[in-house]
Amino acid sequence: MSVTRSALRTRPVAVAALATLALLGVPTAAQAATPAHAATADGASAHHHAAYPLSRYTIPATDGSGFGDATLYAPQDTGKKTLGAIVVAPGLKGTRSDLEWLAKDLAGEGFIVLNMNTLGSYDLPQQRFYEMLAAAKYLATASPVKDKVNPADIGVVGYSLAGGGALQAAVEQHGLKAAVALMPYDFPAGTTDPYHPTQSPTYPTITTPTLVITGQADTTAPASFMGRPACDSIPASTPKQYLELRGADHFAARAKTDGTVRDAVTNFLKAYLDGNSAYRKYVCPAQPVSAAISDSASSCPR
Numbered sequence: 001m002s003v004t005r006s007a008l009r010t011r012p013v014a015v016a017a018l019a020t021l022a023l024l025g026v027p028t029a030a031q032a033a034t035p036a037h038a039a040t041a042d043g044a045s046a047h048h049h050a051a052y053p054l055s056r057y058t059i060p061a062t063d064g065s066g067f068g069d070a071t072l073y074a075p076q077d078t079g080k081k082t083l084g085a086i087v088v089a090p091g092l093k094g095t096r097s098d099l100e101w102l103a104k105d106l107a108g109e110g111f112i113v114l115n116m117n118t119l120g121s122y123d124l125p126q127q128r129f130y131e132m133l134a135a136a137k138y139l140a141t142a143s144p145v146k147d148k149v150n151p152a153d154i155g156v157v158g159y160s161l162a163g164g165g166a167l168q169a170a171v172e173q174h175g176l177k178a179a180v181a182l183m184p185y186d187f188p189a190g191t192t193d194p195y196h197p198t199q200s201p202t203y204p205t206i207t208t209p210t211l212v213i214t215g216q217a218d219t220t221a222p223a224s225f226m227g228r229p230a231c232d233s234i235p236a237s238t239p240k241q242y243l244e245l246r247g248a249d250h251f252a253a254r255a256k257t258d259g260t261v262r263d264a265v266t267n268f269l270k271a272y273l274d275g276n277s278a279y280r281k282y283v284c285p286a287q288p289v290s291a292a293i294s295d296s297a298s299s300c301p302r
Contacts, residue, residue: 051108052076057144059114066134068117071096073107074145082150084177084273085112087135089128091160091185093121099159101256102265106157109266111273112149114139118162125186128165132156133173153177155273157265159253160185160221163212164201167230170208178273180211180265182253184230185221200225202233209239209272213261215248216294228295236299241268241283244295260292 052075059070075083086106090098096115103115116135118128133156140151155178158166164186170179188199214227221227223244231242243264245252253261267282284300287293 051105052078052110054104054107055145059116059138059143061117061119065138066119067131067138068119069096070114070116070135071100071103072139072143072145073104073113073115074148075107075110075112078110080110081148082153083110083112083148084153084155084269085136085139085149086114086155086157086269086273087132087139088113088115088157089118089132089135089159089162089165091158091162091183094159095121098254099157102157102262105262106266106269109270111269112139112145114143123161125161125164125168128158128162129168129172132158132162132165132169136173136176151175153273155179155269157182159183160250163221164226167201167203167206167210167212170206170210171203174207176208178209178211178269179206180213180268181227181230182213182261182265183215183218183221183250184212184227186226186230195225200229200233203230204233204235206234207238209268210234211241211265211268212243213253213264214242214244215250215252216244216246217248218250218252220250223295231297237301239272239283239300239302241286241298242296243287243293246290246292246294 055074055076057072059072061069088099088103096117100115103113107113114135118131136154140146140149156166156169157180159182163181163184166179166181167184170176186201187194188196188201212227212231214223231240234240245260252258267279270276271279271283280300284298286298287296
């Protein structure tokens with residue numbers, strides 16, 4: 001997978017955007033409150049098998065790698081020659097520990113997972129997506145398990161600013177097999193104001209199957225302003241799913257007890273990264289509104 005720069009999602013000077021984040025008081029990892037969203041699996045977990053045993057590798061940050069240090073998980077004894085591979089990245093001032101639980105769960109489901117730190121804790125979405133694509137390239141070309149990775153079967157999972165980064169990565173690199181944005185935070189194109197009065201972040205050129213998960217009570221990346229318009233802007237010709245978690249705040253995606261997030265991400269990646277059509281029933285038709293889900297939409301053209 002090549003990492004190329006383009007003008008598709010050009011952003012203003014990063015310093016101005018960082019200043020905006022500081023003024024708005026965007027919460028950081030250290031400020032996370034107890035997630036408001038209760039754990040639930042909505043019956044979807046019944047089809048998951050016992051987790052595969054895992055090999056674990058520590059990947060140091062090295063000059064020229066393009067991303068921070070990382071932990072790499074590879075499932076053992078899957079019986080497959082190659083496996084779907086996933087890059088997982090954290091949000092503002094976060095670390096790879098924030099989504100370690102999800103990385104290990106996904107690896108246990110049969111995916112190779114690289115759970116990375118970003119080069120800078122204040123990196124913006126446009127910086128994070130380059131780092132995520134660099135990590136994807138590393139997986140296929142230089143990682144300890146590169147022989148198990150097909151460059152055509154790589155996806156990205158990002159939280160908060162890395163959720164915006166995951167969406168930008170899907171814009172930039174149409175070769176990605178799947179993209180997952182958890183509570184995505186991004187800037188409308190051409191602005192330094194994430195809460196622009198007339199513009200929301202949009203991604204009308206995405207062709208990669210995309211899952212967007214938001215929180216009903218998220219005041220940092222409001223669902224009605226960021227996540228829902230982002231998903232709506234993706235063409236109907238692209239497989240996509242939108243889930244809004246009832247009562248959930250910005251930190252719900254980091255709660256390892258949240259079965260809704262775990263199952264939704266696993267099901268979507270099984271359907272589109274693994275290409276297992278049996279899992280598409282968890283994507284389309286759209287999940288019904290329930291005690292766990294306050295809003296839902298999906299499109300499965302292929």
